[in-house]
Structure formats: structure tokens, C-alpha cells
Amino acid sequence: MRFNNVTLCLVGVVLVFNACETSTQPAVQQTVQVPSDDAATLDDLPNCTGGREGDIERVASERTFYICSDGKWGPLQITKETGDNPKREDGYGAASSNGTQDDDNTPTSSVTVVPSSSGMDIPALPSGDESSSSASVIPSSASEVVITPYPSVRVTTVSAIDCSNAMYCPQDCMHTSETTRCGKVYTGLDDGTGTQGYLWSYTDSDNGGTSSFYWPSGMAFGSFEVPSRDNLGYLKGTAQFGSGFEYPFVRLGFHIAGEKKSADITTWGGMCLVYSATQDFYLIVRFNGDNEATGFDLIQAKIPLKKDKSLVNVTWDDFIQEGWGTAVDKGEAIAKADRIEIGFKGSAGTTNDFSIYAIGKYGTCDW
Numbered sequence: 001m002r003f004n005n006v007t008l009c010l011v012g013v014v015l016v017f018n019a020c021e022t023s024t025q026p027a028v029q030q031t032v033q034v035p036s037d038d039a040a041t042l043d044d045l046p047n048c049t050g051g052r053e054g055d056i057e058r059v060a061s062e063r064t065f066y067i068c069s070d071g072k073w074g075p076l077q078i079t080k081e082t083g084d085n086p087k088r089e090d091g092y093g094a095a096s097s098n099g100t101q102d103d104d105n106t107p108t109s110s111v112t113v114v115p116s117s118s119g120m121d122i123p124a125l126p127s128g129d130e131s132s133s134s135a136s137v138i139p140s141s142a143s144e145v146v147i148t149p150y151p152s153v154r155v156t157t158v159s160a161i162d163c164s165n166a167m168y169c170p171q172d173c174m175h176t177s178e179t180t181r182c183g184k185v186y187t188g189l190d191d192g193t194g195t196q197g198y199l200w201s202y203t204d205s206d207n208g209g210t211s212s213f214y215w216p217s218g219m220a221f222g223s224f225e226v227p228s229r230d231n232l233g234y235l236k237g238t239a240q241f242g243s244g245f246e247y248p249f250v251r252l253g254f255h256i257a258g259e260k261k262s263a264d265i266t267t268w269g270g271m272c273l274v275y276s277a278t279q280d281f282y283l284i285v286r287f288n289g290d291n292e293a294t295g296f297d298l299i300q301a302k303i304p305l306k307k308d309k310s311l312v313n314v315t316w317d318d319f320i321q322e323g324w325g326t327a328v329d330k331g332e333a334i335a336k337a338d339r340i341e342i343g344f345k346g347s348a349g350t351t352n353d354f355s356i357y358a359i360g361k362y363g364t365c366d367w
Contacts, residue, residue, distance in 0.1 A: 040347045041279075042066075048073050060347045064147070075149055148323040150302035155312045161274055162367045166360030167197075170229040183226060184254065185340075185359055191258030199225050199235075203250045210242030211250050239281075239344035239352040248348050253286075253341035262287060262338040266331070270315035270362035271301075271340070279305050279352040282343040285319055287336045290328075297325020299333055300343065309357060311366050 039045045039059050046052065048068040055068045056076065065076040163169035173182030180186070184197030204211045215237050216228060228235050241248035257263040271283055284300040291298075299321055301314040316334055321327060344352050358365040 040350065042073070045073050076147070148320050150320060151318045153301070153304070153312055153314050153318055155304060155306055155310045157306070157308050158274065158311045158366060159309065161309075161311070161358060161365070163274065163358035163360065163365050165364045165367055166272070166358040167364070168356070168359035170225075170235060171233040171357065173229055174233050175230050183229075187256050187263075189257040189263045191261035193258045193260065195255055195259040196257055197254050199252055199254050201250065201252050204242075204245040204248055207245045209245030209248055211245070211248045212240050212242065213250055214238040214240055233357075235356040237354060239279075239346070239354065241344075241346040241348055241350050241352075243348040247345065249343060249345040251284075251341045251343045253339050255339050256337055262336040264335040265337050266316070266334050268361040270313065270318065272311065272313045272358070272360045272362055272365035273303065274309060274311050274357035274365050275303070275355060276307055276309050277303070277305050277352055277354040278307060279344070279346055279350070281305075281352065281354065282345075283314065283319070284341040284343050285334060285337050286339045286341055287333050288338050290333070293326065293328050294321060295325030297321045297323070297327075299328075299330055309355070313362050313365070315362060 039057055042059055045057055045059065045066065048055075048071050050071075052068040053070075056065055057068075057073070058065050066073045067076050161171075164172055167187055168185040170182075176182050185199065186197055190196040201213055203209065203213070216231070225235060228237070239250045241250075255261075256265060265285075273283070281303050282300045283303060284298050286298065287293075299319050301318045301320070303312060303314070316330070319330065319334075321330075342356070344354070346352060
């Protein structure tokens with residue numbers, strides 16, 4: 001395995017456990033070896049044994065560094081600092097300066113990274129719209145960057161659901177020609193153009209990538225929603241991640257009020273999904289000009305993989321920017337949102353099999 005040397009200034013690298021208190025320790029600068037060969041997924045990380053204590057690995061599917069500590073792999077919050085006094089700058093949902101611990105007992109640590117004289121091996125910030133789905137990519141021009149961990153969200157396995165109050169409930173629309181609510185994500189905010197709510201997709205092909213969606217029976221774009229709904233009662237597909245672009249991705253999306261109109265969706269309180277997926281994916285709140293405003297660090301919530309049909313409710317507090325781009329006012333962004341996207345990303349050669357049973361405002365996907 002090839003390694004890159006990275007100089008680390010460890011400022012209070014601590015793990016917080018229940019009923020434990022920690023204190024910040026003096027800064028200690030050291031050089032560690034970070035493997036340049038990524039682990040494809042979290043499952044591909046080696047066992048976190050005593051001999052690997054303090055080892056750092058990068059997970060390609062997450063675009064995130066993980067540290068081995070006390071027998072567990074936990075994500076790093078990384079601050080790139082060029083000055084003599086490193087400090088953190090919390091973004092939405094950022095951990096405290098002493099770190100956090102998620103509900104699944106996965107430790108989270110913070111590390112201040114000081115570039116060595118030869119410079120850090122930091123991936124270039126992607127260009128184009130697709131880069132919003134890349135996580136933990138640090139722009140080389142930034143003086144201080146904190147990679148904000150995603151909040152843990154509660155996911156419940158479900159069987160039968162009542163999604164009649166959701167914005168998208170394909171099980172209630174099987175074999176119907178009714179178009180007011182069926183065949184789209186019905187927000188009730190149409191601007192009169194008839195373009196609100198219809199699902200569309202795009203991929204990394206404009207950036208030389210070869211990622212794609214696969215729909216049952218090879219259903220092509222433009223016809224995937226109705227056949228899947230009528231035959232299955234839910235939307236089913238596979239995100240296939242190909243080569244040719246460094247950050248493979250595919251996305252589904254819909255306009256909230258129409259192609260040329262924004263809407264204030266603050267009162268939604270967040271969003272809900274009933275879904276299954278073999279990899280994590282993301283719900284993304286978009287607004288006009290957000291690529292430029294955020295430096296492609298978009299506002300999104302991370303939805304964990306669940307192979308069984310599951311319900312998740314995410315509040316607006318669960319939507320964050322990862323911290324490597326330009327921070328924007330999240331409340332203002334939600335008040336002028338124009339589309340919602342479901343983003344899938346992964347390493348070339350991998351897939352994400354997913355099903356969408358319901359999409360709605362917070363708390364409406366299962367009554």
C-alpha cells in the first residue's frame with residue numbers, strides 16, 4: 001500500500017463517551033502516514049485493533065477520513081490551518097470542541113491538519129453542478145476548514161404504511177391516470193407552468209463520467225416513474241457508479257413550485273422518506289445560484305443505508321453544509337428553495353439499489 005506523509009497538529013484529539021469529561025491537551029505536532037489507497041466503503045476498513053490505534057484511513061464512498069481509537073473507527077473533523085493558533089469554526093450540526101458520539105456509539109474526533117512543507121495531498125475541488133454531492137473535499141485555497149459530521153437520524157423499519165398525506169405516495173396511485181397528485185411529488189405549490197413535482201434525473205456524464213440509473217426492465221429516463229409505480233407500487237432503481245469522473249454520482253430531483261419559481265418551505269419542518277437503499281444517500285435542498293453561493297458545499301441531510309423498508313424523518317437541523325465551501329444562511333436558503341434532489345454517490349464499479357415508497361413533509365410519510 002502506498003502512503004502519503006501528512007503533518008498533524010493534534011489539538012485536543014478527544015473522544016466523548018457518556019458520563020465522561022475531557023479537557024483540551026497542549027498541541028502536539030507529529031507526522032503520520034495516511035494511506036493513499038482508499039478503502040472503498042466502511043466495511044472495507046481493516047479491524048480496529050490495538051496495533052492500529054491512531055491509524056487514519058480514507059473511505060472513498062464517504063470522501064472522509066476515519067481514525068482508529070479504542071477498538072472503533074470514527075470520522076475525523078479536519079481543520080486545515082496555516083496560522084500558529086488553530087481554531088474550529090462550527091458549521092450546521094458541527095460537534096463541540098471536545099467531539100461528539102452518535103447514537104450508534106461511533107466515536108467522532110477532531111484533528112487540526114497543518115500542511116507540511118511539501119504540501120498536503122488534498123483532492124481538487126470538482127467543477128460543475130455535480131460537485132455538490134462530493135463530501136469532505138477540502139478546497140486547497142481555504143485557510144481554515146472544518147469538516148462537519150452529519151447528525152445521526154432515527155430510522156424505523158416499517159412494513160405497511162399509510163402515506164396518503166405524503167407529497168409522493170405511489171402505492172395509492174397504482175394503475176391510475178389521475179395526474180393532480182399522481183405521477184409527481186405533489187407539493188401544492190405549482191406556479192401555473194405545470195412543471196412542479198415531476199421527477200427528473202441527471203448524472204455525471206457532463207463531466208466525462210459513466211454513472212447511470214438502471215430501472216426495472218431497462219426503463220429509460222422519462223418513463224421510469226409510471227411503469228415502476230404501476231407494477232410495484234413504489235419507485236425502484238439502481239444507481240450505477242462508473243469511471244471517468246473522480247466523484248461518481250447520479251441524482252433524482254423535482255421542482256418545488258415550478259422550473260422558474262422558488263418557495264418558502266420552512267413550515268415543512270423538514271422532510272420524510274420511506275425507502276430502502278444498499279448505500280447511504282443524501283436529501284439536498286437547492287436554491288437558484290447555490291453552486292456559486294456555497295462553493296458547491298450544498299445543504300443536505302445524510303440518509304443511512306437500510307436494506308429493509310424504513311421510515312426516516314429529518315428536520316431542517318439535520319441538513320448541513322459539510323464545511324469545506326462557503327457558509328450560507330440555512331434559514332434563508334430554505335425560504336427560497338426551488339428544488340429537492342436525492343443524491344447518490346459511490347466509488348466507480350459499485351452500485352446502490354434503492355426503492356422510494358414515500359416522500360413528504362416532516363411527519364407525513366406514515367400515519
